[in-house]
Amino acid sequence: MATERVASWAVNLTYSSLPPEVVQAAVQSFYNWVGCAIGGATHPATTTALDALSPFFGKSTSTLLGNKATRQADASHAALLNGIASHVHDYDDTHLATIIHPTGPVASALLAQSEAVGGVKGDEFLTALVAGIEAECKLGLGVWPDHYDVGWHITSTVGSIGAAVAVGKLLRLQTTPMQHAISIAATQVTGLRDMFGSDTKSFHVGRAAQNGLLAAVLASKGYTGSLQAIEAKRGWSNVVSTVNTVDKQLSTLGSVWEIAANAFKPYPCGIVVHPVIDGSIQLHREIAPAGKNVKDIKSVVARVHPLVLELTGKKTPQDGLQAKFSVYHGGAIGLVLGKAGPAQYTDEVVLNSEIISIRDKITAIADEKLGADETEITVVFADGSELKKHIVHAVGSVQVPMTTAQLEEKFLDQASLVLGTEGAQTASKLAWGIQTSRAVETLVKDI
């Protein structure tokens, strides 16, 4: 009954039933996503995809965020390209319990189709966004961790379904067609982890958005899938995972809100690196006052959760993209530069000899006793003295969330590189206004 349960819950969800913290989380998630999509608009993965696919573009209805040259595309291609852009710097949000990046697939599809439909109000948009994100995260929890462990990029595999639910809600599907939409999305299982470190990782997010949009649009015209797509013997949950707690997870739909646990990244790289970056930045600030110099560092040992090495164990990254998967680069920029924004993940910084020198002195040791947002770092200097740092929860965790001011700084930092300072400020103001927007297409047309 899982498919029907998700469909029926989403169909019946109303804006007035959303608790204030859920609405706030939805606004923040949308805002953070817009900033990331603008920030990623000029990345080669986005522009290469745009260049390759523009011959296929249909009627322009939907905004390509951060692209002032090719401003629009058809909804399907806008969903793809905004999805790629929003994930390409690995700077988007994270549902920590599953490491799903929930907003990318859902918002990319939803915004593009909202513009194509026209006249969608902010409350309607946010309700659909919440429906999609809840469906996506509950299903992700239902196959976690086996699904991810075996090699699926969970963000896009469940993202296709979340996008279908959101667009299906926008199109006002009833329960049965919503089940078909979920089904058509579920059968497009997109995203292998082997792609991490290549352009295709962010393609997954864009394709998930397209998959879901396509599924909902097909279902809205009567296209059929399976009514038991999630739970059937050869349906989604059983084919993509040996663990299946979907029913249990769905039992808390509407009572435990996953979007309320959505976290935002202060650093544009895999979230498991963040404790090491936090610790390294804090240590950077203590090195001079302690009368030491970064050049005097002899060795660095970081004890980390085992997942950190599994996901980000690249010892010698060769470019900015690979560096996102290197806990060593993260530690080095923290220690040497005291910052870890997009500007510290350029190819130039990754290949800088001073950074490489410190990077190569860092040893990371997996320690199962540590949490995923925890680290213990010991810096040993040439004279044998040490500095230590214990990060219990990294910034951007549920315990230490980013503040609104930090979110805005992150948005402006990214967006101003693409739109300039003034353009970034305009975009920021518009994106914050989603809740009271009277027509989403007028909100985004000036971004």
Add this chain to the structure above:
Amino acid sequence: MATERVASWAVNLTYSSLPPEVVQAAVQSFYNWVGCAIGGATHPATTTALDALSPFFGKSTSTLLGNKATRQADASHAALLNGIASHVHDYDDTHLATIIHPTGPVASALLAQSEAVGGVKGDEFLTALVAGIEAECKLGLGVWPDHYDVGWHITSTVGSIGAAVAVGKLLRLQTTPMQHAISIAATQVTGLRDMFGSDTKSFHVGRAAQNGLLAAVLASKGYTGSLQAIEAKRGWSNVVSTVNTVDKQLSTLGSVWEIAANAFKPYPCGIVVHPVIDGSIQLHREIAPAGKNVKDIKSVVARVHPLVLELTGKKTPQDGLQAKFSVYHGGAIGLVLGKAGPAQYTDEVVLNSEIISIRDKITAIADEKLGADETEITVVFADGSELKKHIVHAVGSVQVPMTTAQLEEKFLDQASLVLGTEGAQTASKLAWGIQTSRAVETLVKDI
């Protein structure tokens, strides 16, 4: 090295190196596919998808086979819609060792992109078709049978990769970009078997075509995936299957040609039903000469390979689509009507009381000693007398292939329902001419 091996082999394949039987098989596969795509053009699954997706259509470059109203779409949508149409009657070809329907995903992508590119000659087209089909079938063999058993629709999961290889060859990718194309296709694992019996089964074939086309086009502009997408620990073969004989299968690339073992269906339903239909049609012809009448049938027992019941065990199909998954309907139309063409799979025939009456008298018994193309049927009449039939190999098997005349009859039977007799004959003549075509787009524009 699997990804590189497939890529390098495909890149270096030349028309002059194709054995005559491979060229012949490629021509027949293309011809049969065109007939099926025309035959499926008016099916509701095709027309619903067309209706839903036409708002997204880009510049018209590529033919929608069998559609005289909306003649063209952009290449990506043409790939999708021709792919759906070519599979929707379950009448397309079958690589018997894997039950992959190989031509649908590959030809749908290849034809659409060939028209968009323009000036592609028949020999170039056929070489790319062979490259795609060989890649697809070898990889399918490499994960067979576990991949299918667990619930993947193997036609579309490997079809995405085959389509990428074919379009990549058309776009003259070199080995490294071809590896990326394979990778971007491999990460889009489309097709759950739970969709069988719904519109989404044929969507899988169309989507696989689109996946592959998109992958090759992206790779042609420099978009990157993993260079080890097939063989990596968290790459395609290890994530989608617990069985992995990919290396072994690839060792026979270019020496054992899978396309030469491609089989064509005389009946528009799952191939495992064909022995029962063959036997039932033969029994139909013997009933009257034996002084009996179908109305006097008391019971029918068909001993069949276990896969027959697993795939086509639907006892009481409610429409033409469900009937394709019913060995009981297949037996009933054979016995009552002596035919099993598209006209015997309409909703009307499925719900006909005489058909239902015989259908309900049929028992199918799984027998592991029988081959997948074998059956033993016993018809018992009210007076206790019996007629028996042992089909050792069904028509359309490798042992009893369809003749060229039978292929043409099948093409004309399907196409004339859509294009009329004259239109079907024109289309047939044009499709046979693929080998010597000087530009594929001129060949198909009059189909």
